[in-house]
Amino acid sequence: MQFTKFTLVVAMTLFAFLSAISTTTEAATKIQFGKKASGKATWFNGKDARDVACYGILQNKDVNAQDSWHIAAMRLSQFTGGVKNACFECLRVTAGSRSVIARIIDDCSSCSSGHVDLSLGAFLKLAPKKQGVVSIKYEFVRCPSSGSNLKWPKSPPVKKF
Template sequence: MKFAQLSVLIMAMVIAFVSLSEAKSSDEKKKQTVKFGKKISGHSTWFNGHDLKAVACYGDLENNSHVNAKDDWHIGAVHMDFYKSEKSVCFECVKITANKKNKKSATRSIVVRIIDDCAGCHPTQIDLTASAFKQLATLDDGVVYTEYEFVRCPSKGSLKWPKSPKPLSH
């Protein structure tokens, strides 16, 4: 009798392990990679205040969790769990364009650098600092429909994000 119980327990553990592995590989297939030049429709929101503290890319990748973003930086946050790895999206630049669904204003664009995680964001959402969001819409709008694409980070001009680490080169 004990052998039968042990066999059932082992079989249940094997089935659970296989199910867990299949679920994990299924989730991995859903994860995005950074694709330059591919336009993605989505939306943008904005954040400020305490959400600017201890930005993820510096804390997780640079072992410096004391980097606090500033609201005048043109930076963004994405839900990093939707990407193959944080390293694949941290410090990349994204050109965001408010699209034609926004009837209040003309088409506007901005380039931001991804340096933070937005755990509550949808895969096609980019959360922006208030100063970056204001380049696309008013803060009262709260949400703006956008189209975005990963681009090479500009290396000249008045950059509106931290200069360290250097933008990734592709």
């Protein structure tokens, strides 16, 4: 009887451990252009963008970002290929009837899936600064390569398709 209780305790402990692991690991999703997802947006000061993940790929982690730039950070590990596939892609972020296109330049490891951390300039296109958090829909879009509304670093150039 003692052996059975011990086995039961070990089995329950193992089950609890595996359950905890499965809830904390999330399968990466493929970036799909035009597919809408729901989430939330917050804002950061663009001028505070230092040591950014996407520019690390280019061997230059320092970006002289401006608050007016339309840039974003997301938890890049949520996407298949992570940093290499999600960096420098563009998102159309929509809150109600307002939208903005922002270019992903950084990882936000503390962000949950669907959380888009926008530069202040991009966030202000959706809501007042004092709101702080806004419910959004977002989708990956091809980055525009020209026009007066481009508000992100010119390097690297956007991908031509």
